Amino acid sequence: MKVNVLIVDDEALLREGLRAMLQHESVVKNVYEAHDEKTFQEALIKNTVDLILLDVRLRSVTGFDLLARLKAIDQHPKVIAVTGLDGTEMIINLLKSGVHGIVYKLDGYSEISKAIKNVLQSGTYFPESVLKIIQTNAQRWQEIPSVTLTFQEKEMLKAIATGITTKEIAVHLKMSPSTAETYRIRLMKKVNVPNTAALLAYAFRNGIL
Structure with a gap:
């Protein structure tokens, strides 16, 4: 089964590079792009999206805002958060928001490819560092403050x-x-x-x- 992937990132060079590599993946059918809330919503309206690669830190909107928007639409794509940040609060709030995978940008494309295949096969993918955060904070899960501010x-x-x-x-x-x-x-x-x-x-x- 091949899937349609939506890349959400406000850096054009990163989107173009990621698109080029994704097009060589045997499990990928089509690749779409979005760089802000408007193009994100347009991509979901115009296309059937099975998997989203979501940059957490965007200039005009946060990844958390876009995750909230997903709950209001009929499509229910898998979401892999792609981030260059490692805040414990952010990671736990991503998990609370229901992402299916988390990948650090510094780990490179091979980790993204691995995450995609694991999410499609088993439903989730979290690297060892994320699993460690989950284990360490299991007792204070509900106490972790939200990173969503007014x-x-x-x-x-x-x-x-x-x-x-x-x-x-x-x-x-x-x-x-x-x-x-x-x-x-x-x-x-x-x-x-x-x-x-x-x-x-x-x-x-x-x-x-």
């Missing part, structure tokens, strides 16, 4: 990342300094980190910034 929370993180003061953040976000400080504290509690430095580390590790 627009206001993302704007707060971007402002903090520039190194400006709370007063300057308040001006930038058009709120009082006390409100800005409250937002910062709530955000730290939401992602379960002790300070601003850890908050920024969390954001970069999970592809939020």
Whole structure:
């Protein structure tokens, strides 16, 4: 059985290279491409898609947003998340969202090919590093915070990342300094980190910034 594959990535060079290699796979029938939410939805409307290779970090939309969109359509393709990030929170939230496989970009195309074949044959594929994350965090699975933030929370993180003061953040976000400080504290509690430095580390590790 041959399958139709949709590549979702905002880097044209990566999509083109991946397409070229996928076309040599015996299990692949057609290869489609998308680089944002609009082209993602168009590809699913125009074509029957059996498997999606989904980059988690896109410029205009997150992979988590697109995974949520999948729940609202009739098609139910298998999804392999392709990422250059290794945040524990991100990996666990990908698993919670129902992806069928996870591949790290640094592992190269051979790992993607292996993941595709395993997902088609057995339903899932997770490398040893991901299985280790699952085992290590099994007891705190439900405590892992979501990496999905509101627009206001993302704007707060971007402002903090520039190194400006709370007063300057308040001006930038058009709120009082006390409100800005409250937002910062709530955000730290939401992602379960002790300070601003850890908050920024969390954001970069999970592809939020």
